[in-house]
Amino acid sequence: MHALSLYELNSIVSEVIHTTMSRSYWVEAEVSEARERNGHLYLELIQKEEGTNTPIARASAKCWRSAWSLIGPHFERVAGLQVRAGLQLMVQVHAQFHPQFGFSWIVDDINPEYTMGDMARKRQEIIRQLKDEGVFGLQKELKVPMFAQRIAVISSASAAGYGDFCNQLSDNEYGFAFSIELFPATMQGEQVEQSIISALDAINAEEDAFDCVVIIRGGGATADLSGFDTLLLAENVANFPLPIITGIGHERDESILDMISNTRVKTPTAAAAFLVNNLANTLGMIEDAQTSVFRYVQNRMQMEKMRLQRLSTGITMQFSMMKTRQEGMLDARFVRLSQRISEALSEKRLRLEMISNRLLPLADRKLTAEKHRMELLAQRVESVDPKRLLRLGYSITYHNGRAVKDLKELSVGDELTTMVENGIIKSAVTENIINKRKRKA
Structure with a gap:
């Protein structure tokens, strides 16, 4: 009996596959693993049983560097995200069997529109579930405090957007002071969901220390934003006790995180501008209220003067001195009220000046006391010097x-x-x- 060598057998299989499966096929599958090495893309594809997470089919696929250098940028540009585990792809593949390396599917193309459609369906399903749970609008019911100055920030510490956000707050034209505490998180890739949830948990543990939460992403590339479109992250944000402001830094459609948050702005600097404008509006309301009070008091005092004048026409000369005294008292009260209003407007500024003026005298007194103590010690040392005896x-x-x-x-x-x-x-x-x-x- 003549036996074939393994190479001969594999060569027959290679020839059969090349002859019978020479064309390419479009295939729908989920990515269970994706990795790039030396410019090549290696994929593990699966198909799950409908309604379960049980795989019923698996296959390995490769996209060689010559093809991936064109397919990859096109997919990211159109779909707005990178190929990663969990995505549904429609890939065009052809079969290849190598006598030495065995069988694999070779990727010729990837349809980004299919993935976009699948992502859109998932987004709609998540939104529907959030609405069914009654949490979709919970954040919108919260109000950003009028004096929101204690800000918890969730961002990457090294992101340029975080630096822009801090600079925008510290250099605001009104001179408002903000207290910012960073809770670092991964803002791109597969770890986005769990990283942001962990940061929210840390903020929730000291909820009373903050007025609101700002989630910002460092601008630049808009790819791979799917981490902000997950049910678990949306549920955590929706049920969070503090108002959450998002500035993810992209121009495409809103993410679910944007939809579920209290306030959505486009960029980190826009988030900072929102907080500054919030305080500016509060300051405007206070100034308007002060003006209204001042005008009310002024009008009321004028009315009282006129009333006294009318009454004084029927009063004899013996009461003229009383009238003059009352008018003087009213004038004095008006002046005092005007002064109090002015003092209230400048109280904060004076307090800062007083604190600044206290620091220098305290330092001088401390230096004088220490100098005097050194002189006393020197005298004591001299008094016990053997040369003196x-x-x-x-x-x-x-x-x-x-x-x-x-x-x-x-x-x-x-x-x-x-x-x-x-x-x-x-x-x-x-x-x-x-x-x-x-x-x-």
Whole structure:
């Protein structure tokens, strides 16, 4: 019996496939894995059983660099996203069987319109489910606080859009002060959903520290925004207790995140402008209210003056002094009210000036106190300086480099060094001196 070699068998299979499956086929499938290497695209395609997540078919596909360099940019430009796991694709493939590497489908083309249609269907299904759950409009019921200045920001720390947002707030024409805290998150790719949800959880843990949340994306490319079109992210945003402002930075149709948020703007700088305008509108309302109060008081005082004038026509001269006094009191009250209104307008500015003026005197007083303490320490050091005691007529006797404090430490023959102000005296201990000291002791 003659057996074929494996190469011969694979060559027969290759010839059969090349002969019987020479044309290309359009195939609908879901991407379970997509990776690029050396300019080539490698795909794992699956088909799931309808209504379940159970795969009923699998296949590997490759798009060589020569084709992918044209197909990839076209797909991203039309569909607005990158080929990744989870997308439904319509790919044109032809069969290839290599005796050494085996069977694979070779990708000739990808239809971006099909993927766009599938994404649109998924978006509509998510929107329908959110409306059925009754959460689609929850964020719209919240109001951005009139004095929204404590801002929690969800963005990539290195994104240019985040820097633009911060600069826009700090350099606003009104001089408003904002407190910004960044909660870093991935804003592109497969990790968008979980990363933003984690950031929302962190903000929710300290909800009372913020007035609103801003979700911004760093501008630039508009590809791969599907991470903002997920049900789980939309549910988290819809049920969030603080108003959420989105500035994803793209010009195409709104994402579901945009639809579900409290306020949607196009760019990070537009989000900053919205917050500045919100405070500006509040300031305008306060100034209008102040003007209304001022005018009301002014009109009321004028009416009271006129009423007093009318009453005074029927009053005899003996009450003229009373009338003058009342008018003076009314004038004084009017002046005081005017002053109070002016003081209220400048209160914030004065407070800042007072704080600034306090800092320098406090620093000066601290330096003066420390200088005085150093002088006292210097005096104390000088008072115990041995040289000072020598100048006063005292002397110090040393034995082996140590000052002699007790005669019992000395023995006959010990050499002593006595220091006086202008020199040193050398001496020795004698027996008679020791005996005398002992008798005295």
